[in-house]
Structures are given as structure tokens and as C-alpha cells.
Amino acid sequence: MDVISCQGLTKNFGRIKAVSDLSFTIGQNVITGLIGPNGAGKTTLLKIIAGFTRPSSGKVTVFSENPFNSLKVSANMIFVDEHMKFPSSLSLAQIMSAAPAFYKNWDMGLAKELFAYFSLNPGQRHHHLSKGTKSTFNMIIGLASRCPLTIFDEPTAGMDAGVRKDFYRALLRDYLQKPRSMIFSSHLLNEAEDILEDILLLQAGQKRLHLPVTDLKEFAVALRGKKEVISELTAGQEIYHQKNIGKEHSYAVIRRDAADGLLKKSAAAGIEILPVAAEDLCVYLTTRNRGGIDHVFDRNQSF
Amino acid sequence: MSLTETSLFEAVRNQYLYKLKSRLGLFVAMAGTQVLALLFSMGGVASYGRGSQYLHISVKYYSSDIVIWFTILWIFFIAAQITARDEQNIDFTFVSNRLSGNLSNAAFLVTAALIGGITAILSGFLLRVIIYFKGGIYLSSQNFIAAPDVVFTGMAVTILYLLLFGALGYFCGVLARLSPVFIVLLIGLFFFGGWFVPRSILPAQVIVFFRVESSLALLTLKVMITMVLLYACSFILSNRLEVR
Numbered sequence: 001m002d003v004i005s006c007q008g009l010t011k012n013f014g015r016i017k018a019v020s021d022l023s024f025t026i027g028q029n030v031i032t033g034l035i036g037p038n039g040a041g042k043t044t045l046l047k048i049i050a051g052f053t054r055p056s057s058g059k060v061t062v063f064s065e066n067p068f069n070s071l072k073v074s075a076n077m078i079f080v081d082e083h084m085k086f087p088s089s090l091s092l093a094q095i096m097s098a099a100p101a102f103y104k105n106w107d108m109g110l111a112k113e114l115f116a117y118f119s120l121n122p123g124q125r126h127h128h129l130s131k132g133t134k135s136t137f138n139m140i141i142g143l144a145s146r147c148p149l150t151i152f153d154e155p156t157a158g159m160d161a162g163v164r165k166d167f168y169r170a171l172l173r174d175y176l177q178k179p180r181s182m183i184f185s186s187h188l189l190n191e192a193e194d195i196l197e198d199i200l201l202l203q204a205g206q207k208r209l210h211l212p213v214t215d216l217k218e219f220a221v222a223l224r225g226k227k228e229v230i231s232e233l234t235a236g237q238e239i240y241h242q243k244n245i246g247k248e249h250s251y252a253v254i255r256r257d258a259a260d261g262l263l264k265k266s267a268a269a270g271i272e273i274l275p276v277a278a279e280d281l282c283v284y285l286t287t288r289n290r291g292g293i294d295h296v297f298d299r300n301q302s303f
Numbered sequence: 304m305s306l307t308e309t310s311l312f313e314a315v316r317n318q319y320l321y322k323l324k325s326r327l328g329l330f331v332a333m334a335g336t337q338v339l340a341l342l343f344s345m346g347g348v349a350s351y352g353r354g355s356q357y358l359h360i361s362v363k364y365y366s367s368d369i370v371i372w373f374t375i376l377w378i379f380f381i382a383a384q385i386t387a388r389d390e391q392n393i394d395f396t397f398v399s400n401r402l403s404g405n406l407s408n409a410a411f412l413v414t415a416a417l418i419g420g421i422t423a424i425l426s427g428f429l430l431r432v433i434i435y436f437k438g439g440i441y442l443s444s445q446n447f448i449a450a451p452d453v454v455f456t457g458m459a460v461t462i463l464y465l466l467l468f469g470a471l472g473y474f475c476g477v478l479a480r481l482s483p484v485f486i487v488l489l490i491g492l493f494f495f496g497g498w499f500v501p502r503s504i505l506p507a508q509v510i511v512f513f514r515v516e517s518s519l520a521l522l523t524l525k526v527m528i529t530m531v532l533l534y535a536c537s538f539i540l541s542n543r544l545e546v547r
Contacts, residue, residue: 029304053545063306069400069542075309085392085545087325098324101317102397104307148304180304272444 001064003028003149003181004049009058011044011205020205021058026183026198031175033192033213036186036202037286040184042152043081043300045202046153049183050079073149078103080137080142081153092137093122104143105178111144114170131158140215142173150182168195189279199278203286216278222253225271233262233271241284243294253284253297274287274301311406314398318407321397326411329381333419337426340373344430365434367427371461375468382412382472386480386541395546399543405538410440412469421463424454459519463526467513470533477537480544 001257004026011019019041026032034042047053048060051067051074054290060067067073096115100106115216121226127301129137142150147270154173156164172195175182181302186192189199199216201208209216222239223230241253253276266273276284348362354360384390385408394404431447434440478485516522 045365051400052547054543069402071309071311071314071398071400071403072306074395074400075314075398076306079395079547082394084396085389085547086396087321087393089325094324098321099397103319104309105304146304148306169521178304 001028003063004183005059005061006045006049007059009045009060010056011048011053012056013254017205018022019055022202022205023058023127023206024200024207024210025107026181026200028181029179030163030197031171031182031184031194031195032198032199032200033189034183034201034202035187035189035286036208037187037283038102040202040286041189041205042187042202043153044205046079046151046185048184050077050151052079075103076147077149077151078142078145078147079153080138080155082131082138082139084134088125088127090288091125092120095126096122096141099141099145105146107144107146110174111140114140114143115195118166126268132160132163135159136163136167139170143170146178147181148180150180152184154183154185154187156186164191168192171195176202189282193278199282201282201285204298208285213278216281217275218256220276220281220284221256221259222251222274222276223259223266223271223272224251225249225266225269229266229269229271233266233269240281241287253281263271309398313401314400314403315406315410317397317438318394318399318403319410322407322411323414325393326385328431329415330418332381333377333415333422336373336377337370337422340370341367341430341433344369345433350422350520364442365430367423367430370426370430371423373463374419374461375464378447378465379420379470379472379475383476383479385411386473386476386537388480388546389543391546401540401544405534405541408473409534411469412473413466416469419465420458423461427457432518445536449519456519460522463522464513466530467526470530470537474533474537477541481540490534 002025004024006024006025009019009022010017022045024042027056035045036042037248044053048055049062050053051062051070054068062073063072063076065072067077090098092115096108096111099111100108105260117141120131120133120137120140126134126137135155139152139155141151142155151252156167159167171184175195184196189196193213198210198212200210210217211219222241223233224245224301227244230252234254236253236256238252239252242250244250248275259273263273344365344367348360348366348368350363352359352361391404396405427449435442435447475485475489478489513522513525516525
């Protein structure tokens with residue numbers, strides 16, 4: 001059974017399309033990374049999935065139900081982000097003691113231990129917490145609720161490096177103990193790469209890629225060598241990224257399947273074939289300008 | 304991981320209890336409002352005096368009317384306040400849909416009306432005790448000792464008015480959530496409505512409809528129907544609001 005299924009999902013804000021004709025499915029017990037640059041539509045998509053907002057057109061089902069106003073979806077889903085709101089009159093301990101009534105799978109033991117590990121103060125109010133501590137507390141709520149669908153929208157905002165590492169570790173350990181579907185959004189793949197199984201790459205509200213991380217790592221290769229040879233080899237192919245190295249050499253990223261046939265040719269022509277890190281590839285695939293930021297400066301210099 | 308099932312009743316009950324706990328401060332505010340109103344009542348809510356060369360009589364009426372009015376204002380404002388976006392975002396942190404959030408708010412306001420009504424009427428006894436010990440005046444025994452049926456009727460009527468104004472405040476709050484235009488419109492209607500609408504029709508008659516009703520059963524019926532209508536409109540209007 002698919003946990004989430006979207007068909008032709010579109011969300012407009014005025015004239016701007018935040019999400020545009022998006023179709024994908026997410027199965028059970030998979031950790032999916034929702035990756036994309038700022039403004040790619042990650043949060044908008046997640047809010048539609050959570051039933052907080054309605055799509056302008058298209059169809060979305062979560063646990064085979066329309067999530068908007070669905071109690072079933074709400075009871076089996078938790079949406080963790082930095083804007084999570086709690087009553088300002090309650091202390092962190094009081095909030096934690098209120099949660100089990102809502103979530104039947106709530107694990108109080110885990111919640112208390114994480115609470116102690118990150119040395120949070122049970123008497124403190126949520127709105128007095130620093131940004132990073134707030135994110136830590138929200139993360140504890142998100143993990144301990146043990147919802148079949150757990151959504152983390154940029155959960156590491158404001159966390160320091162140590163806490164962030166612990167968070168990824170906690171997430172993975174908890175997932176292994178109680179497998180469930182998780183979506184994890186971030187503009188960068190970096191540290192999250194190791195815990196993700198699938199990647200859904202968004203660009204300008206559209207799906208760029210949706211595939212397992214292992215496939216993403218194999219998805220592209222880079223060619224490095226003499227400029228003329230490279231442009232000859234890559235003629236007629238989609239180049240994801242290209243940059244010049246010095247005056248005579250250049251570096252180009254292309255699809256691996258396309259490169260396979262070129263392997264022998266390139267070896268003969270003195271071209272190196274290099275792997276491309278998944279994180280870099282995500283950036284290449286979602287930048288609007290192929291030449292990258294260097295291009296802007298190079299163009300300016302030529303005047 | 305297997306899915307859990309939650310009924311609407313369960314969700315509303317959980318949200319109601321959560322709200323009761325987190326909004327205890329509103330009842331502290333109510334107590335403060337009532338104490339303030341009690342202070343205002345100390346001088347009597349109405350008085351007249353007459354005198355001749357040798358004799359002067361001053362008659363003062365004491366009642367908890369001001370307390371009741373202040374409690375009505377309190378419930379109106381808290382009802383409008385709990386429709387705020389932040390409050391709805393608090394709902395949606397945990398299990399909720401728009402209907403369950405609304406229903407738990409209505410349940411909370413009914414609780415507030417019960418507590419507000421009972422305390423407002425009981426404050427009348429506190430006022431009696433204070434006046435008694437203040438001394439210096441001759442107390443008419445006629446109403447000093449209240450008959451139980453009068454007290455309970457007073458409580459019932461007060462609670463009914465609180466229910467009504469709670470529902471009205473909630474409805475105004477929802478309108479204000481939908482568009483800021485309504486805020487301007489509502490304030491305008493409140494202060495200047497009388498200029499545009501002739502006194503003989505709507506507003507005056509609405510007040511008469513509820514105020515000049517001597518039968519408790521009929522008043523209950525009127526208030527219940529109006530309350531249900533107001534909440535129904537609020538629920539329908541807010542059922543498509545986007546949150547967070």
C-alpha cells in the first residue's frame with residue numbers, strides 16, 4: 001500500500017506556482033529525503049500532505065484518504081518543523097504529558113530519555129526556548145509520537161553540529177527499532193545522506209528525480225580533460241554541470257548511461273572519469289544556470 | 304507500522320482536556336474581572352434619595368448586575384480570542400481536524416459559561432456579606448435572604464446569556480479570521496450601527512427577543528437555537544481555513 005500518492009498536484013499562491021503538476025508515490029517504511037533549493041516547494045508540498053493546506057488542483061491521498069480535514073491522517077501523522085506551536089501556558093513537561101492522549105503509539109520512555117540526554121529543562125516554556133533547543137524539543141515530540149508517517153520539515157534549523165549529528169543518529173536508531181514512513185526535507189543533502197533511502201528532488205515546484213540514494217550516487221559521472229575532447233564527447237547529451245579548469249581543461253557532468261559507451265573512447269583520449277557525490281549532483285540538477293555562479297563573474301570580466 | 308483509529312469523539316475529548324489545562328489562565332482573568340466588577344458594585348448599582356428639611360432618605364440597590372455584565376464581556380472576548388490563528392496552529396500540532404478543533408472550542412466555551420454563570424451569581428452573596436459588615440446602613444431584609452429558586456433561576460439565565468455571548472464572540476472571531484474587512488465592519492456596526500439601522504427594526508428587536516422573555520423554558524429554547532446556529536455558521540465558515 002502506498003502511504004502517499006500525488007497526481008498532478010498543483011498549488012498556486014496568486015500567480016506563482018509553488019508546486020506544479022507533481023506526481024509521485026511513497027511506499028511504506030521508507031525514509032525519503034525531500035531535497036531542493038530554497039523556494040522549490042518543499043514546505044508547500046509537505047503541508048498539503050499533512051492536510052494543513054489544500055492543493056489548487058490535482059489529487060493527493062495519504063493512507064488512501066484526502067488528508068485535508070481527515071482525522072485518520074492527523075492521528076497517524078506528525079508534522080515537525082520550527083513553527084510547531086504549543087500553548088505558552090504549559091511547561092515542556094506538561095506538553096509531554098499531554099501528548100500520549102493524542103498519539104496511541106507514543107513512547108514515553110524514549111521521550112524522557114531523549115529529554116534528559118539533550119538536557120532540556122522540564123519547567124521551561126516552549127516559546128522561551130532558543131531556536132536550536134526548540135528544534136530539539138520538536139524532534140523529540142516527532143520521534144516519540146511514533147506516527148506511521150513522520151514528517152520533518154527542515155528539522156535541524158538552529159541545531160549545533162553536535163546535536164544535529166545526534167539527531168540523525170537518533171532518527172536512524174528509532175527507525176530501525178520501529179520502521180515507519182518518514183519524510184525529511186532539507187535544502188542540502190550533506191549529513192542526511194547516510195540515513196535516507198530515497199530522494200525526491202524538487203526544482204521550482206516540479207519533480208526532478210525520485211530514486212533510491214544508491215542509484216543517485218551512480219546516476220552521473222564527471223569527465224575531466226581537454227576542452228575540445230570533452231565537448232566532442234558530450235555533444236548531443238544533457239550536461240548537468242560544466243566548468244573550466246584553467247584555460248585548456250574542462251569538467252563536465254553527464255548521465256552515467258550516456259557515458260558508458262564513451263568509456264573506451266575517453267580512456268584513449270586521456271579523459272579522466274570521476275564519480276560525482278550525490279550532494280553535488282543535487283545542486284547541479286537544481287541550479288537554474290548551468291554555468292553556476294562563476295558564469296556571472298566570467299561574463300562580467302569579458303566586458 | 305499499523306495505523307491507529309481515532310473517532311471524532313475521542314479527538315474532541317482529548318483536545319477539550321488539553322485546552323482546559325492550557326487555558327486555566329483565562330479563568331484567573333475571569334476571577335480578576337469579577338473582583339473588579341464587585342468593587343464597582345460596592346457603591347450600589349442604583350440609588351435615589353429624597354429629603355426634606357429634617358429628614359433625608361437615600362435608597363441604594365445592590366446587585367451583581369455589573370459582575371454579570373463584566374463576565375459577559377469576558378466570555379465574548381475569550382471566545383473571539385480562541386479563534387486566532389495561533390490557537391488553531393496549537394490544535395494542529397497534535398491530532399485534529401477543523402471540526403474537532405471547533406467542537407472542542409465550543410465545549411470549552413460551554414464550560415466557561417457554566418463556571419462564569421455560577422461564580423457571577425455567587426458573587427452576589429459575597430456582595431451581601433461585604434455590605435452587611437460595612438455597616439452604617441439599614442438593610443432591607445426583603446431580598447437580603449435569597450430564596451433558592453430565585454438563585455437558581457438567576458444562575459440559569461446568566462449561564463444562558465453567557466452561552467449566547469460566547470457563541471456570538473466565537474462567530475465574530477471566525478469572521479475576523481476570514482478577512483480583516485470583517486473586523487472593521489463589526490466595529491463599525493457596534494458603534495455606528497444605530498445611525499444606519501432604524502431603532503424599530505433589527506438590533507432593538509434582537510435585544511427584545513432575548514431580554515423580554517419571562518419564561519425560562521422559552522428563553523432556553525431561544526438561546527439554544529441561536530447558539531447552535533451561530534456555531535454552525537462558524538464551523539462551516541472555518542472548515543476550509545488553511546493552517547500553519
